[in-house]
Amino acid sequence: xxxxxxxxxxxxxxxxxxxxxxxxxxxxxxxxxxxxxxxxxxxxxxxxxxxxxxxxxxxxxxxxxxxxxxxxxxxxxxxxxxxxxxxxxxxxxxxxxxxxxxxxxxxxxxxxxxxxxxxxxxxxxxxxxxxxxxxxxxxxxxxxxxxxxxxxxxxxxxxxxxxxxxxxxxxxxxxxxxxxxxxxxxxxxxxxxxxxxxxxxxxxxxxxxxxxxxxxxxxxxxxxxxxxxxxxxxxxxxxxxxxxxxxxxxxxxxxxxxxxxxx
Amino acid sequence: xxxxxxxxxxxxxxxxxxxxxxxxxxxxxxxxxxxxxxxxxxxxxxxxxxxxxxxxxxxxxxxxxxxxxxxxxxxxxxxxxxxxxxxxxxxxxxxxxxxxxxxxxxxxxxxxxxxxxxxxxxxxxxxxxxxxxxxxxxxxxxxxxxxxxxxxxxxxxxxxxxxxxxxxxxxxxxxxxxxxxxxxxxxxxxxxxxxxxxxxxxxxxxxxxxxxxxxxxxxxxxxxxxxxxxxxxxxxxxxxxxxxxxxxxxxxxxxxxxxxxxxxxxxxxxxxxxxxxxxxxxxxxxxxxxxxxxxxxxxxxx
Numbered sequence: 001x002x003x004x005x006x007x008x009x010x011x012x013x014x015x016x017x018x019x020x021x022x023x024x025x026x027x028x029x030x031x032x033x034x035x036x037x038x039x040x041x042x043x044x045x046x047x048x049x050x051x052x053x054x055x056x057x058x059x060x061x062x063x064x065x066x067x068x069x070x071x072x073x074x075x076x077x078x079x080x081x082x083x084x085x086x087x088x089x090x091x092x093x094x095x096x097x098x099x100x101x102x103x104x105x106x107x108x109x110x111x112x113x114x115x116x117x118x119x120x121x122x123x124x125x126x127x128x129x130x131x132x133x134x135x136x137x138x139x140x141x142x143x144x145x146x147x148x149x150x151x152x153x154x155x156x157x158x159x160x161x162x163x164x165x166x167x168x169x170x171x172x173x174x175x176x177x178x179x180x181x182x183x184x185x186x187x188x189x190x191x192x193x194x195x196x197x198x199x200x201x202x203x204x205x206x207x208x209x210x211x212x213x214x215x216x217x218x219x220x221x222x223x224x225x226x227x228x229x230x231x232x233x234x235x236x237x238x239x240x241x242x243x244x245x246x247x248x249x250x251x252x253x254x255x256x257x258x259x260x261x262x263x
Numbered sequence: 264x265x266x267x268x269x270x271x272x273x274x275x276x277x278x279x280x281x282x283x284x285x286x287x288x289x290x291x292x293x294x295x296x297x298x299x300x301x302x303x304x305x306x307x308x309x310x311x312x313x314x315x316x317x318x319x320x321x322x323x324x325x326x327x328x329x330x331x332x333x334x335x336x337x338x339x340x341x342x343x344x345x346x347x348x349x350x351x352x353x354x355x356x357x358x359x360x361x362x363x364x365x366x367x368x369x370x371x372x373x374x375x376x377x378x379x380x381x382x383x384x385x386x387x388x389x390x391x392x393x394x395x396x397x398x399x400x401x402x403x404x405x406x407x408x409x410x411x412x413x414x415x416x417x418x419x420x421x422x423x424x425x426x427x428x429x430x431x432x433x434x435x436x437x438x439x440x441x442x443x444x445x446x447x448x449x450x451x452x453x454x455x456x457x458x459x460x461x462x463x464x465x466x467x468x469x470x471x472x473x474x475x476x477x478x479x480x481x482x483x484x485x486x487x488x489x490x491x492x493x494x495x496x497x498x499x500x501x502x503x504x505x506x507x508x509x510x511x512x513x514x515x516x517x518x519x520x521x522x523x524x525x526x527x528x529x530x531x532x533x534x535x536x537x538x539x540x541x542x543x544x545x546x547x548x549x550x551x552x553x554x555x556x557x558x559x560x561x562x563x564x565x
Contacts, residue, residue: 001294047479221320223530228287231322245315
């Protein structure tokens with residue numbers, strides 16, 4: 001059930017020139033949140049920019065009531081958010097999304113992320129690791145300057161494979177190629193993905209071909225985040241092209257069974 | 264202090280309602296606050312058969328507002344009657360169904376069904392700008408509005424409100440058509456047709472190219488139109504367009520609105536409607552207003 005909370009900004013860190021991590025004190029929201037959930041942040045109490053910003057949860061500390069998000073500055077809203085000062089109160093709504101990462105019935109998890117899509121996967125890796133699941137993580141970045149959270153994911157993974165498209169850091173190529181190899185070697189019983197659309201499409205195709213259960217986290221432009229504006233539509237996989245039917249990212253998602261969506 | 268109003272024969276505990284398409288059928292918001300506090304709920308646009316809506320992207324932000332092109336996605340009247348109406352009826356608030364169709368026959372068939380349901384009234388949607396057939400295609404001429412409204416009036420005994428599009432030259436004449444056809448009230452404004460272009464891709468942001476503009480950006484247009492309609496007709500007005508607090512609501516009521524709706528404001532803060540109820544009471548206290556009905560249409564023009 002979503003709640004509105006005025007959350008204190010406890011800490012802000014700049015991870016890259018345009019990437020920030022914020023820690024918020026939000027005990028009510030964090031109590032109900034699951035890996036894969038997101039929150040809607042109102043960056044101003046004025047009318048410009050108008051809408052809240054949906055941002056995925058990076059990390060949670062349920063005991064201390066702390067919620068952490070990592071975001072890239074992309075426009076007006078995220079710019080304002082990146083300029084908030086520690087101690088400021090921020091209006092947030094959450095946890096949002098009913099589709100979350102479901103890993104409990106699996107034991108050999110493959111977590112694959114690309115670029116800024118790696119952030120919502122961290123809490124999943126952390127929780128799965130705490131439950132003694134085997135976690136193999138595959139992270140792909142464009143080049144060395146975009147690599148983030150290597151140490152954090154390393155701690156929560158049995159094996160971390162890191163790739164850059166141009167080979168400027170770690171392994172050269174795409175993370176999915178290493179995932180495919182591990183699938184063929186029988187090391188994977190479930191896949192969890194978030195990242196750019198071409199990567200998600202490739203992971204979706206691979207998972208369906210290899211008949212491995214797969215969840216993918218999606219994004220789409222949205223307003224309310226609660227299932228009322230019906231803005232964030234994504235096509236249901238089984239619906240015909242001439243008469244498409246839609247899920248909504250904020251409600252059925254943001255994490256979907258890869259078989260259920262056409263992306 | 265009295266905040267009760269009667270709008271188009273529907274009694275409401277206060278003049279604050281939530282606009283169609285911004286509140287679903289109330290379920291999500293009911294998890295956040297007590298729906299009993301609202302004067303009324305105008306449901307998501309509901310059609311005879313389920314509609315799946317338009318391709319995404321369907322929404323985008325604009326200066327002090329947003330564009331949407333949802334395309335009237337809804338589960339259809341049968342589903343509404345079975346699952347959503349019983350839920351809404353648990354609350355002590357007026358339930359008005361926003362009815363949409365793509366032909367006169369469809370509007371009539373739908374309203375025949377709505378006439379049998381336990382609802383307080385119907386808001387006839389002659390103003391959605393995001394579907395090819397029906398709605399705004401009827402809503403932008405005097406004849407079109409009069410024809411659809413008259414046909415629906417024949418089959419609907421419940422209060423009939425017609426929602427008007429602002430995408431016309433003379434909204435007062437359209438409101439007159441509603442009154443002449445025997446409806447009980449008008450609601451205005453629906454969204455203004457707009458477009459946003461992604462200058463990097465050189466393409467419109469919305470998949471449907473155009474969409475309806477809502478939010479504070481359209482408020483002055485809405486206030487002006489409410490005033491013009493109030494001068495032209497004797498039926499009551501449900502005013503909306505960019506209202507996000509009690510002060511905005513009062514502005515609409517001074518212009519001639521008997522009740523108001525919160526639309527896009529619900530998306531920014533789900534508590535906007537409740538805060539608007541509180542804001543109206545604050546204004547009444549400040550100016551010693553005993554009865555909210557006393558301010559309706561009380562703007563003094565220069």
